[in-house]
Amino acid sequence: MGVSTSAPQAGISVVTVDFPPVNALPVRGWYDLAAAVRASGADPQVRCVVLTAAGRGFNAGVDIKELQRTAGHSALVGANRGCYEAFGAVYDCEVPVVAAVQGFCLGGGIGLVGNADAVIASEDATFGLPELDRGALGAATHLARLVPQHLMRTLYYTSRTVTAAELHGYGSVWRVVPRERLADAALELAREIAAKDGTLLRLAKAAINGIDPVDVRRSYRFEQGFTFEAGLTGVADRVRGAFGTEDTGRTGRERRA
Template identity: 70%
Template sequence: MGISSSHTENGIVEVTIDFPPVNALPARGWFELAETITCAGEDEDARVVVLRAENRGFCAGVDLKEMQRTPGHDALIAANRGCAKAFGAVYDCAVPVIAAVQGFCLGGGVGLVGNADVVIASEDAYFGLPEVDRGALGAATHLARLVPQHLMRALYYTASNVTAAQLHHHGSVYRVVARDALDDAARELAQEIAKKDTAVIRRAKEAINGIDPQRVHTSYRFEQGFTFELNLTGAADRARQAFVDGNHARQANDS
């Protein structure tokens, strides 16, 4: 459980998220993910990274329960810094990062996927930012890399989801496959990239980032500043607690 990585002989590094049941990452998980991806890119034998996940969905974002049970703002600050580190690690990784997404990809999951080089998704995959319902702001930077501007705004304001098929239509998801074929599809693409001259691919990644019109690091941290403002007013804490209480109520009804 946690973040793990495995290497193949042809230079493919698979990084796996595994925080059951829904891959809601605690603060330490975001930092661990950032370090693992960064180290993968720094490995001279690495040619491409596949970012995947176990469990029901790719990522449910930040562990809000951890935030609510931790006094003060330490957990919030750690989660925000951890997310920034992890999203940045995907974007800055020295080799291409392929995100293999199944089921739900929410909140911080969108931050990871939006900064990936290529996205492959299962037919049941869907993406969304429930941030406004959780008293937080962030990752509009990354959602804007997946959908057009006005659609991003509508999805953000309503906390609505968008399907893998819709993102494929917009060109941000490269392939949509059956869930049981997801890992194979990601590995197939990774193998194609791994065949290329790694020196050329690494410079290609650097060059593409260099001409990117969006400054993902600064725009995301700008968004996060408003999350801190919402915390100072108490609005964020009320929204998070309502979410946690709602989860507890649903679990009680299911038992």
């Protein structure tokens, strides 16, 4: 359980997240994920990082139960900072990052995927920000990198999800494959990337980040200020108090019905 790194093939580092039952990460988990991605990108032998997860879903966001059982605001501050570090580590990784997504990708998962360089998804993958249902805000910055602006707003306000097939239609998911083919498909793309010159790949990543129209670090940090305000005013606690009986693994169709 936790965050692990493996090297299945030359030039490729696979960072795997495993926090049963739904990969809702505690504060420490976000920092560990950030450290693993940064270390992989800094390795001169690595030319591509694959970000993946064990279990039935890719990521369910922040561990809300950790927030609920921690007195004061230390867990909220920790989660804010941890997410900021993890999302930033993916974006700033010196080499391209391929996210391999299965099942649900919610909340913080959107922050990771939205900052990745490429996304491979299983046929059952769904993506969304249930933040308003969880007493939180944030990651609209990253959802806006996956869908058009007006759809992003509608998804954000309703907490609805979109499917991998829909994101493929928008061009933000590279391939949609059966779940049993996800790991192979991600490695296939990673191999194609890793076949390039390592120095040029690093220059290309820096150049592409440099021409981004939105500073994802600053825009996400701006969002987090409102998350903290919701926490200080008690709004977040009131909304989170109703959380706990829902099935995080509901499909996009069930969520959108």
